[in-house]
Amino acid sequence: MIKITINTKPMTLDVDPQMPLLYALRDELKLTGTKFGCGAGQCGACTVHLNGKAIRSCVTPVSAVAEQEITTIEGLSNNKGQLGESEMQIAWREFKVPQCGYCQSGQMMSASALLKEKSKPTDEQIIEAMQGNICRCGTYKRIKAAIKSAAENTVAAQGVTS
């Protein structure tokens, strides 16, 4: 039995400890928003947050995240806890980033982890943080624009509250 907090809810998983987190999420917990893309940590489609930091769930055994906090796309929210309303998701909708959409959960998870670390990332920092996420449809231009917009809106929102 492995205990993990997933999207703020404590969960218990009865799986092979070596099972990558990706399959535990998808097969066991039916959280299919996190995607399989390569199985080798090369494409970023499976990106989730481990204690707020982006990790590739396809190469992370469940045992390695025991007793820790995982956030998936289904758990992404704004600071009021409204699901699907994170600044990043709002920006993704505004810039109509997705085409096929398959890689976009991973893209948004990488992007929102970046924003937690660097509230106003430079172009170079965006590229560095996002180059592990492949989009075969080629939505990179809009990904960059959406991240910049989300960063500005986040900074602006924090400016209002502080």
Added chain:
Amino acid sequence: MTTIKNVSRRSFLKLAGISSSSFVLGMNLPITQVLAGTQGTLATAHELNFFVSIANDGLVNLICHRSEMGQGIRTSVPQIIAEELGADWDKVNVVQAQGDAKYGPQSTGGSASIRNHFTTIRQMGAIARDMLEQAAANIWQVDKAQVQARNHHVIHIKTQQKISFAELAKHAAKLTPPKSEEVKLKAITDFSLIGKDVKLVDLDDIVAGKAQYAQDIQLPDMLIATIVRPPVVGGSVVSFDATEAKKVKGVFDVIALKPRSIPVNINPLSGVAVLATNTWAAIEGRKKLKVAWQLGDKQSHNSETFKAELVKKVNEKGQHVADKGDVYAHRYDEKNTVAATYTVPYIHHAPMETPAATAVVTDDKCTIWAGTQAPQWARRKVAEELGIKKEDIDKIEVNQTLMGGAFGRKSKGDFIVEAVELAKITKRPVKVIWSREDDIQHGFYHSIAANYHKAELTADGNADFWLSRNAYPPISWLWNPDAKTPSDFQLGLGFADLPFELNNLAIEKHEADSFVRPGWVRSVACINNGFALGSFVDELSVKANISPRQMWLNLLGTDRLVNPSDNNFNYGNYDLDLKAHPLDTKRMKHLINLISDKANVEVKLPENQAWGISFLRSFGTFVAAASRVEVVDNKVNVLEMHTAVDCGIVVTPDRVKAQMEGAMIFGLSIALMNEISVKDGKVEQSNFHDYPVARINQAPEMHVHIVESDAPPGGIGEPGVPPVAPSITNAIYHASKVRIRDLPVNKVFTV
């Protein structure tokens, strides 16, 4: 819109309240609870035709019968219907069609959805609108000409009285639909939805992580299958040892798939399947499986030596494709002649979602969930597999999910037949999943190809005595093992449809054998033909010492409509009427000028930087591309890219833009990095480390310029791709004086 929904004809009728109360839709879909919210309105909807039904609350359900792979067709098709219907987009619900011939052609490829079906899709909306208008006219007891559907109501023009679609639906549904050719379509100038950016149908679900792809299907009691396939096409299983595999907890069984033979068709490749109760167990079991293979005679194939053979061929006289005047009687003046050979390697689609399909097979029914570009073709293949007769095809239900990219790969239903084969044996629901390695090593590849061009410059900066040849394994080999040359239709893809004003021309083809499965990759033969043509025009401009823009303009010549059939060629024009979709040199020249002006390609740039341009009309659409590159220390950086597109009428402008942006990145991958190599019959690449595709650090500044037009619509998914690679390699030449004639660029430069 919560998730992608499929409704069969029968259940749609039931939903429309026409049939009995036995409601089966929920059972057919994996996520029943998601549907619960919409059942109320759907169940009481009134069907006006296969594509349109309206609920009592006014919600309009529109069928999208084409397959979504990222091009936005689940927005554009309903948008066209809603336009003619006079519906309010905010009150439209999109329902995905199953694979069924009653919808007409559903095969979503060749960028055909709108260019080939624009009128019929409009008619579906117009028929329903006509019925609503008739219903309102009956109520007011006036002539139908005095009423008009607008914004979800029918209005009595004189009195401005109005009745809502909600109220009219039940009356309209009782009327006999008018004939499609008798309904009046809107004037283009009256369009209020077509040409506007509406809310995208699947956007919210995708952003919330709720969109459903084939990989996401979950059914009770389902087994997950992963298959190890023969490493060489035409190979087979000699024996296998599953002892260790079966010891893995969760592995249910290990099953040899039935042997398959050549012609490979779109059949599975055979192999051995490991089935388990979860994905990880299936993967772990597969690692422990031991298989002995018979590799077959395709193991003689080596792509490097094969390419050399193709190059040798195209430098020799070939078989006639098209001709004009007499090229062979001419004695070329060597100092004014340019001749060059261009090659592209095997190229793979690598969609982010690898192929996946789920099947349930019972004694009298087969239910499938898959992301497929060709649901009716898949249905026919499954019928063949199960021995189901044509008249019993309704026993097979193909439910369509979103596709996580496709680019041509998912037109082939091999992975669907695999799921059916295993579901039949196990009598349980089976989801077949492909690993990335499976995807890259067992694809349907864009064929390795060689193209040759030769022409002599004239004194006025034009060219003549044009000679073109190509050689590559044809896609028809899938069905016909004796096929060695492309069909005339395929040769019309940027090769024998040369639009230049020449007096003497010879176009020829050569035979080529096939060793791996060939397939349609986004823009198909326009990849190699467009690369060769775009490069060669640039080489001519260098030799003529004029700008590439001027070279293109000179070659295109006077304003005229080109008919490639005039050159003794059977031109297919992408299945489009040549009158409605002409090869118009005026539109071509406009794009050459537009891209050159918008990108400002003749401006002086810093040292080591340069612009390159190219152009191709493909799939009924005209596209020019410009790329600015920098070459420093043997490294190529693509700094800026532009695309100018004339696709006639634009339905969803933002998605046209998105497709052009995506095509620039797809073309960038082809130009810089994409290469599948084959050694001893086996694909050498396996994942993104050795089959790299463009990442965000390689994505340049990008601009899209859309030409306003009321010409009939052309295709959009593919036409953006062909001019991109040559625009990049031309720019590399102008920046570095290194001419890349053999793709990809990373054989010469760091990228």
